[in-house]
Amino acid sequence: MIELRTLETFYWVAHLGGFRRAAEKLNTTQPAVSARIAQLEQAFDTRLIDRDKRHSALTPKGVELFAYAERMLALRTEMIMAVTSAGTLRGTVRLGLSETIVHTWLARLVKRLHELYPAITLEIAVDVSSNLRDALLAGELDVALLLGPVSAAKIKNLALCSYPMAWIASPDLPIGPGRLSLVDLAAWPIMTYSRVTRPYRDVTELFQRVEIPRPRFFANSSLASIVRMTLDGIGISAIPPAVIADELAAGRLRLLDCETALSPLVFTASYLDQPDNALAAIVALLAQTVASEEADQKS
Numbered sequence: 001m002i003e004l005r006t007l008e009t010f011y012w013v014a015h016l017g018g019f020r021r022a023a024e025k026l027n028t029t030q031p032a033v034s035a036r037i038a039q040l041e042q043a044f045d046t047r048l049i050d051r052d053k054r055h056s057a058l059t060p061k062g063v064e065l066f067a068y069a070e071r072m073l074a075l076r077t078e079m080i081m082a083v084t085s086a087g088t089l090r091g092t093v094r095l096g097l098s099e100t101i102v103h104t105w106l107a108r109l110v111k112r113l114h115e116l117y118p119a120i121t122l123e124i125a126v127d128v129s130s131n132l133r134d135a136l137l138a139g140e141l142d143v144a145l146l147l148g149p150v151s152a153a154k155i156k157n158l159a160l161c162s163y164p165m166a167w168i169a170s171p172d173l174p175i176g177p178g179r180l181s182l183v184d185l186a187a188w189p190i191m192t193y194s195r196v197t198r199p200y201r202d203v204t205e206l207f208q209r210v211e212i213p214r215p216r217f218f219a220n221s222s223l224a225s226i227v228r229m230t231l232d233g234i235g236i237s238a239i240p241p242a243v244i245a246d247e248l249a250a251g252r253l254r255l256l257d258c259e260t261a262l263s264p265l266v267f268t269a270s271y272l273d274q275p276d277n278a279l280a281a282i283v284a285l286l287a288q289t290v291a292s293e294e295a296d297q298k299s
Contacts, residue, residue: 002043004076007069008276009036013049014066015274016139018056025139073275080278090119091279096132097124097145099223100163100265103243105294109287116286120279128197128221136270142280145287147198148268156273158284160291163240165199165262166255170233180258182207186215189235194221202263203238227253238262242298267291 012022013033023030041048048062058066080089097106106124113120125135129146136144137152144150149157167185169175176184186207193199200219207214218235220226227244230237231252247253269284271277 002040004072006036006040008073009033010040010048011066011069011073011275013037013056014058014062014069019051021139070275077275077278088119089117089279089282092121092123093279093283094123094125094140094142095145095283096135096141096143097126098129098132098147098267099126100240100243101145101267102126103223104161104163105290108294109290112290113283113286117282120282122283128194130196133270136272139272142277143269143271143284143287145267145269147265148270150268150270154273155270156281156284158269158288160267160269160288161295162267163242163265165202165238165264166241167258167262168230168237168239168241168244168253169235169256170231171251171254173233173236175236175256178257180256182210182260183212185236185256185258185260186212189216189218190238191218191220191226191229191235192238193219193223193226195219199238199263199265206260206262240265 009022009026012025013019016022016025019030019033019037023033026033037049044061044065046061047059048065050057050059110122113122125132125141127135129144129148132141132144132146133148133150135141136150136155145160149155167180169188173188175188190203190207192203200217204217216235218229220229223239223243226237226239227247229235230239231247236256241248241255244253248255269287271280271284273281
């Protein structure tokens with residue numbers, strides 16, 4: 001008899017393209033994965049996977065079996081979700097997210113998840129969206145809250161939230177009154193997200209469109225550091241006001257009136273729509289709910 005665990009092993013070898021990555025996904029050893037595939041090929045008396053040193057590819061019969069394995073694993077997940085109560089669903093979800101979410105509603109999401117699904121735990125990684133996207137596609141994350149959407153096969157994207165960007169400065173920074181032009185902004189260091197991010201590209205391209213001296217750009221992968229440097233009067237930052245609500249309310253930072261607007265940050269919850277990823281779907285849907293509640297409170 002062919003065990004479902006063996007079919008699951010075959011599915012992940014095929015999906016991830018290798019025995020080592022399947023072993024990491026299943027928290028087992030590469031020899032154990034190889035042994036299960038060998039048992040499966042012996043049971044069907046046919047070769048299912050062509051192996052080489054760098055990659056594993058399905059044979060024609062392997063392609064046929066993959067479709068059946070995917071359907072059986074999906075049915076298992078459907079059965080578990082239907083029969084198991086929310087309080088007893090258990091497992092670990094590898095959640096990657098942008099730092100902007102950390103500074104806005106991550107705490108509320110974690111609290112809500114614990115209330116509704118106390119046996120689901122999170123492994124949280126904070127990174128820039130480009131790295132989160134790569135990790136998601138590589139199977140290193142189960143769900144990512146990032147600047148999206150992610151355009152790839154079997155990736156499901158849920159709209160989360162949109163945060164306007166603004167030019168921010170310390171009240172102590174000696175900036176003249178009135179509406180500011182790009183020339184006025186360029187007189188100061190411009191601080192924003194790291195060089196590999198979309199906001200950095202958007203900000204720098206604004207100054208490339210006009211013939212003015214290029215300002216100094218202080219790219220920073222830490223949003224908290226950008227806020228700290230802005231408070232210290234190092235220069236002008238381009239960040240979402242949503243992450244500095246307390247500082248704005250207390251008058252420690254201020255919004256600048258500028259001629260040139262910035263593109264908003266649009267976030268999605270993206271996850272692999274695959275048979276055993278039901279917990280990721282739960283977290284993504286819950287993130288969408290929490291983000292919507294946050295937006296309702298701000299409006």
